Amino acid sequence: xxxxxxxxxxxxxxxxxxxxxxxxxxxxxxxHDLYIPPDxxxxxxETFEGPLDLLLYLIKRENxxxxxxxxxxxxxxxxxxxxxxxxxxxxxxxxxxxxxxxLAEIKSRMLLPRPAEVAEEEDPRAExxxxxxxxxxxxxxxxxxxxxxxxxxxxxxxxxxxxxxRPRKAPPEVSLYDILSAFKEVVERAKxxxxxxxxxxxxxxxxxxxxxxxxxxxxxxxxxxxLFAPQEGRRGAVVTLLALLELIKESLIELVQSEPxxxxxxxxxxx
Amino acid sequence: MNPSLKNIIEAAxxxxxxxxxxxxxxALFETDPPGRDEIRAALEELRAECAQRSMELREVSSxxxxxxxxxxxxxxxxxxxxxxxxxxxxxxxxxxLIAYRxxxxxxxxxxxxxxxVSSQIMKTLQEREWIRVVGYRDLPGKPAMYxxxxxxxxxxxxxxxxxxxxxxxIRDLDAINVELDLGGVDAEAEPDAxxxxxxKE
Amino acid sequence: MNPSLKNIIEAAxxxxxxxxxxxxxxALFETDPPGRDEIRAALEELRAECAQRSMELREVSSxxxxxxxxxxxxxxxxxxxxxxxxxxxxxxxxxxLIAYRxxxxxxxxxxxxxxxVSSQIMKTLQEREWIRVVGYRDLPGKPAMYxxxxxxxxxxxxxxxxxxxxxxxIRDLDAINVELDLGGVDAEAEPDAxxxxxxKE
Numbered sequence: 001x002x003x004x005x006x007x008x009x010x011x012x013x014x015x016x017x018x019x020x021x022x023x024x025x026x027x028x029x030x031x032h033d034l035y036i037p038p039d040x041x042x043x044x045x046e047t048f049e050g051p052l053d054l055l056l057y058l059i060k061r062e063n064x065x066x067x068x069x070x071x072x073x074x075x076x077x078x079x080x081x082x083x084x085x086x087x088x089x090x091x092x093x094x095x096x097x098x099x100x101x102x103l104a105e106i107k108s109r110m111l112l113p114r115p116a117e118v119a120e121e122e123d124p125r126a127e128x129x130x131x132x133x134x135x136x137x138x139x140x141x142x143x144x145x146x147x148x149x150x151x152x153x154x155x156x157x158x159x160x161x162x163x164x165x166r167p168r169k170a171p172p173e174v175s176l177y178d179i180l181s182a183f184k185e186v187v188e189r190a191k192x193x194x195x196x197x198x199x200x201x202x203x204x205x206x207x208x209x210x211x212x213x214x215x216x217x218x219x220x221x222x223x224x225x226x227l228f229a230p231q232e233g234r235r236g237a238v239v240t241l242l243a244l245l246e247l248i249k250e251s252l253i254e255l256v257q258s259e260p261x262x263x264x265x266x267x268x269x270x271x
Numbered sequence: 272m273n274p275s276l277k278n279i280i281e282a283a284x285x286x287x288x289x290x291x292x293x294x295x296x297x298a299l300f301e302t303d304p305p306g307r308d309e310i311r312a313a314l315e316e317l318r319a320e321c322a323q324r325s326m327e328l329r330e331v332s333s334x335x336x337x338x339x340x341x342x343x344x345x346x347x348x349x350x351x352x353x354x355x356x357x358x359x360x361x362x363x364x365x366x367x368l369i370a371y372r373x374x375x376x377x378x379x380x381x382x383x384x385x386x387x388v389s390s391q392i393m394k395t396l397q398e399r400e401w402i403r404v405v406g407y408r409d410l411p412g413k414p415a416m417y418x419x420x421x422x423x424x425x426x427x428x429x430x431x432x433x434x435x436x437x438x439x440x441i442r443d444l445d446a447i448n449v450e451l452d453l454g455g456v457d458a459e460a461e462p463d464a465x466x467x468x469x470x471k472e
Numbered sequence: 473m474n475p476s477l478k479n480i481i482e483a484a485x486x487x488x489x490x491x492x493x494x495x496x497x498x499a500l501f502e503t504d505p506p507g508r509d510e511i512r513a514a515l516e517e518l519r520a521e522c523a524q525r526s527m528e529l530r531e532v533s534s535x536x537x538x539x540x541x542x543x544x545x546x547x548x549x550x551x552x553x554x555x556x557x558x559x560x561x562x563x564x565x566x567x568x569l570i571a572y573r574x575x576x577x578x579x580x581x582x583x584x585x586x587x588x589v590s591s592q593i594m595k596t597l598q599e600r601e602w603i604r605v606v607g608y609r610d611l612p613g614k615p616a617m618y619x620x621x622x623x624x625x626x627x628x629x630x631x632x633x634x635x636x637x638x639x640x641x642i643r644d645l646d647a648i649n650v651e652l653d654l655g656g657v658d659a660e661a662e663p664d665a666x667x668x669x670x671x672k673e
Contacts, residue, residue, distance in 0.1 A: 049360050050386030095386050134383055137439040141371055142363040144436040149341050149428040153355040156339040156347055156487035158326050159288030160527055162540040162548050171600060172559050174567075176628045180637055182561070183568035190584045251374055251406025251416060269374075269405070274526075274543055282526035282544035287551055288489065299547040325475075325483035342475055343483035346500040350488050 051099035052135040054081060059132075066132050071110055071125065075103040102128065208243035209252075213268060216253060221265035224255070276305055276313040277320070284328075284337045290425060292334035332424035332431060362392050366401065370423065371438055374405045374416035393417075401426065477506055477514040478521070485529075485538045493535030563593045567602065571624070571636060575606050575617035594618075602627070 048054045058077050059066055082096045109124040149155045216222055227244065228237050244266070247253040257264045274282075283299055284291055293311070297304040305313075314335060318328040326337050339347055348355065358366075365388050368380045380388050396402045405418035424431060475483075484500055485492060494512070498505040506514075515536060519529040527538045540548055559567075566589050569581050582588050597603045606619035625632065 049364060050384060052385035099385070131383075131385065133441050135385060137441060138364060138367050138371070138383060140439050141436070142360065142367040145367050145370065145427065146358070146363050148436070150355075151338070151426045151428065153348070154341045154344050155327075155329070155428060156344075156483075157288055158285055158337040158339055158486040159489045160285045160486065160538045160540060162282075162286035162545075164540075164542065164545040164549055174559060174564070176630075176637070178559075178564055179568045179571055179628075182564035183572050185561075186565040186569060186585055189586070249407060250409070254405060254418075274547070278526040279544060279547045282540045282548050283551060285486075285527060285538075286540045286544075286548045291551075295551075299550050301546075301550070325479040326486055337486075339483045339487045343480060343487075346475070346480045347483050347487045349500050349502070350484060350492075350496075 290334035
């Protein structure tokens with residue numbers, strides 16, 4: 001699923017408020033359905049994850065198809081619940097009120113007579129249906145995920161003692177040269193800072209980004225250091241580094257380091 | 272007893288207490304490490320042998336793991352006083368969205384869920400190391416995009432995200448439209464092309 | 473599979489990661505816990521079954537545990553063998569500044585490096601006994617000044633700090649493109665003859 005899919009709804013919302021379909025079932029049965037023992041009310045309302053969840057509940061309870069919902073009745077039911085919530089949990093109200101407004105708007109739009117050709121183009125409920133369906137599938141996905149065997153809840157890591165000596169971890173080896181080059185690096189960097197001297201890179205970072213991407217695979221990780229060609233010298237390394245940073249920023253690659261100071265691995269990200 | 276390759280692997284997996292991948296299994300041998308195929312064959316042998324036992328061999332993201340089978344959870348979970356954490360629906364829904372829609376920003380999660388996502392949830396998921404920031408969306412404020420980690424797939428007993436349960440299908444608007452015909456006011460409403468796009472996955 | 477008492481016990485021992493005594497094994501059963509004799513019999517069964525496997529059942533002071541057989545030590549102990557590690561760039565730069573600019577305070581190091589120096593780095597260097605506090609700067613807060621130790625000069629086979637190469641000498645090395653060490657050992661960087669010498673101790 002691409003990023004743009006996610007962004008479309010927001011854009012749509014701005015252009016056109018959604019339309020709903022809420023076939024609130026039998027309006028006449030409403031008062032009866034709404035009766036909840038007072039002491040259970042708060043718990044009951046807390047079980048909703050938000051306005052979409054509440055709407056789904058109302059639709060499901062009436063055994064209605066999401067696609068076939070009379071807006072007016074469901075709006076009425078919805079508002080009744082929101083009123084209850086407002087009394088009990090004020091902080092929840094805002095998101096619910098937004099939805100109530102949306103329902104009211106859909107209702108009013110559906111009551112307006114529309115020219116035939118306009119009606120062909122849009123159904124004011126479509127956006128709400130889309131959102132409800134979208135939410136419902138992830139609500140289901142969350143339940144499915146929760147039902148997966150989980151480590152420590154359903155399955156357990158087997159672990160037994162290995163009663164023999166473990167070698168002690170030796171400290172890293174350091175050569176004098178390592179210290180010298182570290183010193184040189186830091187001194188040079190300090191100089192660069194003090195002169196505010198930034199050199200333009202002769203090599204193109206963009207070009208390098210493409211090169212790097214073409215060598216990376218999404219399936220396998222590539223060792224970070226392999227991306228650097230020693231014969232290009234420091235300049236080349238800087239360009240590669242900038243290219244990598246840019247690629248990370250654009251989420252085209254990911255870096256993984258499995259332990260502190262361990263080797264860094266890179267791979268391209270599947271869009 | 273004779274340390275067969277299968278038994279060496281079993282010993283290592285039991286002692287490690289965490290999944291080991293083939294490279295790490297090969298690294299158990301100082302000289303002449305067995306080839307990947309040999310290791311795989313021995314793992315298969317081990318898997319078959321476990322059929323009659325209380326543990327099973329499972330391949331998850333970070334490697335192979337010996338784990339106590341789910342059937343034993345009723346007894347094994349009594350070992351610990353604390354019940355395993357039950358995660359809230361809000362957290363699971365957020366996690367599901369990140370798993371299925373990654374990379375995804377917090378605002379995008381909120382858009383789909385219709386409610387704000389608490390910082391506490393994001394923090395909990397990050398502390399569990401189930402999610403991490405994988406990049407930044409090129410939008411004002413550069414919002415972070417989240418993705419799942421190897422620890423996530425390991426925890427949920429998955430080898431990769433491909434093994435996640437499939438998402439429910441969304442009926443497309445054509446189908447919707449047919450049913451809409453039942454419903455009064457908008458009987459004649461027809462989806463335009465743009466709407467149809469929206470429903471494609 | 474049918475969870476036999478033997479298998480339930482095996483499952484618990486594998487998951488517990490610590491020895492379990494008979495009472496704790498009985499406590500796995502909510503109702504009708506098996507008697508001590510039954511548990512003992514099942515443990516015997518488990519012990520016998522393990523004969524062909526990489527683990528064995530042992531009774532230790534706090535109860536029963538499954539453990540890896542001694543024969544597997546040569547392979548299993550390699551799990552914990554240190555993989556070659558390397559100090560971070562931040563640590564190396566800190567060490568270099570202390571070596572070349574001693575006595576120096578942490579704030580001064582931070583000023584030159586342009587980033588803060590973690591306490592962990594200072595601790596690691598002190599634990600390795602390469603640096604020590606050599607005095608306190610006459611400034612508010614009396615910050616500690618660090619210098620290198622005798623162990624440091626010994627380790628690098630120097631008679632005194634005068635023998636540290638000069639910056640000019642280092643510049644000569646610049647021709648040698650080895651400072652590509654942006655991360656990890658430059659296994660791939662092809663060292664020329666001169667470099668190879670530098671990396672040898």
